[in-house]
Amino acid sequence: SRTPSFSARWMNELTLGQLRDAFKAKVANGPQEIDVLAWMSRTALELIGQSGLGHSFDSLEEGAE
Numbered sequence: 562s563r564t565p566s567f568s569a570r571w572m573n574e575l576t577l578g579q580l581r582d583a584f585k586a587k588v589a590n591g592p593q594e595i596d597v598l599a600w601m602s603r604t605a606l607e608l609i610g611q612s613g614l615g616h617s618f619d620s621l622e623e624g625a626e
Contacts (some may be wrong), residue, residue: 568577572608572611572612575611576604576607576608576621578622579607580600580604580621583600583621583622584600600621603620603621604620604621606618607620607621608617
């Protein structure tokens with residue numbers, strides 16, 4: 562069977578990878594407080610943008626707040 566371009570698995574792997582990289586960058590210089598609610602909002606925006614609009618808002622990039 563064919564896998565859709567924006568399958569749930571693909572989106573999950575892409576977004577979790579970006580989120581993991583962003584968290585690693587935040588704690589690179591030691592323990593930091595992370596506002597999980599803000600990051601989940603940014604993740605939702607990225608998922609909607611990529612799956613619904615075919616556009617990345619780069620909301621998971623450092624400094625995209």
